[in-house]
Amino acid sequence: MTLTEEQLDTFHRDGVLMLPGLFSGDEIAAIDARLPRLFAERCPENFREKSSDVVRTAMGLHLRDDFFARLVRDLRFVEPAKQILGDVDMYAQQVKVNAKQAFTGEQWQWHYDFATHHHEDGVPLPLALNLHIFLDEVNEFNGPLVFIPGSHRNGPAPTSLDTVTTSYPLWTVATDVVGPLVERGGLYCPKGPPGTALIFGDTMVHGSPANMSPWPRRIFSLILNPVSNHQTTMQRPDHQHHREFTPITPLGEPLLDEPSRQSPNSLARASGMARQ
Ligand code: SIN
Ligand code: MN
Numbered sequence: 001m002t003l004t005e006e007q008l009d010t011f012h013r014d015g016v017l018m019l020p021g022l023f024s025g026d027e028i029a030a031i032d033a034r035l036p037r038l039f040a041e042r043c044p045e046n047f048r049e050k051s052s053d054v055v056r057t058a059m060g061l062h063l064r065d066d067f068f069a070r071l072v073r074d075l076r077f078v079e080p081a082k083q084i085l086g087d088v089d090m091y092a093q094q095v096k097v098n099a100k101q102a103f104t105g106e107q108w109q110w111h112y113d114f115a116t117h118h119h120e121d122g123v124p125l126p127l128a129l130n131l132h133i134f135l136d137e138v139n140e141f142n143g144p145l146v147f148i149p150g151s152h153r154n155g156p157a158p159t160s161l162d163t164v165t166t167s168y169p170l171w172t173v174a175t176d177v178v179g180p181l182v183e184r185g186g187l188y189c190p191k192g193p194p195g196t197a198l199i200f201g202d203t204m205v206h207g208s209p210a211n212m213s214p215w216p217r218r219i220f221s222l223i224l225n226p227v228s229n230h231q232t233t234m235q236r237p238d239h240q241h242h243r244e245f246t247p248i249t250p251l252g253e254p255l256l257d258e259p260s261r262q263s264p265n266s267l268a269r270a271s272g273m274a275r276q
Pocket of ligand 2: 111206
């Protein structure tokens with residue numbers, strides 16, 4: 001899966017690129033089928049909302065489930081990342097699902113990913129790419145991500161550490177910085193069905209409001225970073241920034257190559273036993 005010149009131009013101009021229909025319904029179902037067990041675990045990798053016990057983000061997923069170990073090696077991530085970064089070795093810096101559950105999912109403040117990975121983990125340069133897959137339909141009601149196109153172009157904006165607003169400590173961008181960035185670039189809110197993907201860069205300013213709707217908004221997120229740009233401080237737990245710098249090896253087969261890896265629903269459909 002390679003990006004067209006037009007898609008690359010959009011990525012470089014806006015700092016974010018939407019790829020509709022990148023993952024199939026069966027693949028999303030296979031991811032879905034694994035989440036209840038992972039979300040039910042009481043472990044440090046599962047961060048809960050500030051105001052409730054609901055899981056906000058489930059991290060370290062490729063070390064907790066073999067399907068996610070395959071997913072992070074999928075060519076649909078690796079190939080576009082190499083087109084953008086050059087043919088460099090990359091490691092999985094963070095692998096998570098942000099849940100944003102119906103009615104209870106809380107906001108992600110204005111931020112860009114590099115600020116936290118630089119200040120907390122000592123990542124030298126803003127090279128990492130964040131690759132998302134929508135696991136639910138994302139619409140204007142269920143806490144969609146909002147981006148400021150072009151906010152990556154003048155380098156990293158000033159940030160400060162916010163340990164108060166949500167349960168997840170984050171280096172955030174203040175409103176007096178966000179205002180002028182939005183004046184220049186406007187706001188962009190990618191919406192779409194499950195299977196839609198996004199790619200965005202490490203200094204792209206983004207955030208998302210609370211989910212007041214009755215619909216969940218779960219997103220899978222993989223951050224790939226060049227091995228040559230790996231974290232230097234190792235002070236946060238591994239699930240917040242992985243310490244395995246062995247390069248990702250691209251998956252040499254389809255994600256759903258064996259029936260045993262498919263979800264119960266897709267297996268039922270494949271054998272003509274789908275519930276009517
Ligand atoms: C969100 O899930 O809304 C925020 C995700 C991110 O900052 O990568
Ligand atoms: Mn982010």
